[in-house]
Amino acid sequence: MSVIELRDVSVTFHERKRTVEAVKHVSLTVDKGEIFGIVGFSGAGKSTLVRTINLLERPTGGTVLIDGKDVTNVSGAELRDLRKRIGFIFQGFNLITNVTVGKNIEFALKAGGYPKEQWAERVRELLALVGLENKIDSYPSSLSGGQKQRVSIARALANKPEILLCDEATSALDLETTEGILELLRHINKELGITIVFITHQLDVAKQIFDRVAVMENGIVVEQGDTFDVFSAPKHPTTKALVERYLGIAVPPQLVPSLPEGTIVELRYKGESALEPLISAVAQRYGVSIDVLHANVEYFGAQAIGILIVLVSGGDGTLGRALEELKANVFGYRELDRAALAAARENAGVAGESADKEA
Ligand SMILES: Nc1ncnc2c1ncn2[C@@H]1O[C@H](COP(=O)(O)OP(=O)(O)OP(=O)(O)O)[C@@H](O)[C@H]1O
Missing domain, CATH: 3.40.50.300 (P-loop containing nucleotide triphosphate hydrolases)
Incomplete structure (x- = not known):
């Protein structure tokens, strides 16, 4: 009650x-x-x-x-x-x-x-x-x-x-x-x-x-x-x-412009299960390379959520299918815009805690 x-x-x-x-x-x-x-x-x-x-x-x-x-x-x-x-x-x-x-x-x-x-x-x-x-x-x-x-x-x-x-x-x-x-x-x-x-x-x-x-x-x-x-x-x-704002997106902005062609993706998964097997299977199947830019595990109460930011590149017209397969096998999937990523990071760095108060 x-x-x-x-x-x-x-x-x-x-x-x-x-x-x-x-x-x-x-x-x-x-x-x-x-x-x-x-x-x-x-x-x-x-x-x-x-x-x-x-x-x-x-x-x-x-x-x-x-x-x-x-x-x-x-x-x-x-x-x-x-x-x-x-x-x-x-x-x-x-x-x-x-x-x-x-x-x-x-x-x-x-x-x-x-x-x-x-x-x-x-x-x-x-x-x-x-x-x-x-x-x-x-x-x-x-x-x-x-x-x-x-x-x-x-x-x-x-x-x-x-x-x-x-x-x-x-x-x-x-x-x-x-x-x-x-x-x-x-x-x-x-x-x-x-x-x-x-x-x-x-x-x-x-x-x-x-x-x-x-x-x-x-x-x-x-x-x-x-x-x-x-x-x-x-x-x-x-x-x-x-x-x-709390989690931040920890791709150093100075790194963003120097990254090779490809799609930056944020993957979220529940629990502490590792994503490496999925990543290597997708990379192999579609001939793409998947580089991990940032990895983090956050606990909400007793449960964990993993956050991985990867750069998916290469492939011979297979990039789209590789992304589809990643999307189908994770709990959260988001493609990140390079320019927005760099800008968001800069803002977060400047504003910090006081931004909370003003928002
Ligand atoms: N006694 C009051 N008279 C007039 N306006 C008030 C009064 N108390 C709160 N407000 C207004 O009501 C709104 C909500 O305020 P409240 O303090 O409940 O928010 P809050 O989410 O608790 O924020 P904070 O974390 O800053 O305290 C604000 O616009 C505030 O200015």
């Missing part, structure tokens, strides 16, 4: 001179116990959408259901109860800076009506869960980014929620710290059975922990499904752009 259901949810902001339709008619379900991700470039509407789940943002249209119950218009004690059942962590941690780590967690327990005589034990339990037992009396300013995020996770779990919402929870952290936080979230999901909704623009985060994913663009969910299926065979141009 789905623990979260958004039915035709819209959020429109009215500013003085303009109207922003941040979320437009989004419907999706999140199953109990899964890690559901929302990806998209900056401004796509991810934060606004996820904030409707605990009504930090009230939908201007549509319905929010939690455990099958319509909560769209709850207020007062019912709203407080809902917020207790849904923890929230932010990119910027949002810790209270002038009190200790222990007190930060106590505030959450107090707000949630947790029995006072059990606060001390619960704080110890939560800090043990996130691996910070020895930081109970420290102030947030003395902690690293990763430690601050661990405290905010402990605080979000204080009142034993069923759902944890994570808004760009790792975007401010370096690679190694991110790995640690993702491991902790996986543990929380598997061991405590907490459903997680995680939004990010980082595909390397998404591919590691999401069971299912929704891709957002311009307030709309443009594609959703199993993480491996969505990322290994993206259908919508936005998903394609996210995946291409």
Whole structure:
């Protein structure tokens, strides 16, 4: 059964001179116990959408259901109860800076009506869960980014929620710290059975922990499904752009003009099976030469996808048939344009991470 259901949810902001339709008619379900991700470039509407789940943002249209119950218009004690059942962590941690780590967690327990005589034990339990037992009396300013995020996770779990919402929870952290936080979230999901909704623009985060994913663009969910299926065979141009930007096409641009005549092809295959037998069979059968320009294996969750870029050349009028045979035997096939390849590579090199923000 789905623990979260958004039915035709819209959020429109009215500013003085303009109207922003941040979320437009989004419907999706999140199953109990899964890690559901929302990806998209900056401004796509991810934060606004996820904030409707605990009504930090009230939908201007549509319905929010939690455990099958319509909560769209709850207020007062019912709203407080809902917020207790849904923890929230932010990119910027949002810790209270002038009190200790222990007190930060106590505030959450107090707000949630947790029995006072059990606060001390619960704080110890939560800090043990996130691996910070020895930081109970420290102030947030003395902690690293990763430690601050661990405290905010402990605080979000204080009142034993069923759902944890994570808004760009790792975007401010370096690679190694991110790995640690993702491991902790996986543990929380598997061991405590907490459903997680995680939004990010980082595909390397998404591919590691999401069971299912929704891709957002311009307030709309443009594609959703199993993480491996969505990322290994993206259908919508936005998903394609996210995946291409992440994977890159690693043919050095300086090499492109010097390559002999022929067709540059990107081949994708599922699993870790090697493509060498196919390549040598095609080369032999049609008398063409097939040179590997780039090879990579990417993991989406536990499943692998192989990407091979080859130059197919020569043959005596048989090139077309050789390409047909390759196409028929792989999972993904794309002929690459030399000029576009060189240009795309140059752009990627210049724009890098900041391009994500602007797109
Ligand atoms: N309170 C608000 N008032 C007016 N406009 C808003 C408000 N909150 C968000 N928006 C606008 O709604 C759109 C979606 O913003 P949102 O923050 O949900 O996107 P996002 O995908 O989470 O992007 P980012 O990763 O940059 O946070 C943007 O155009 C944003 O400017």
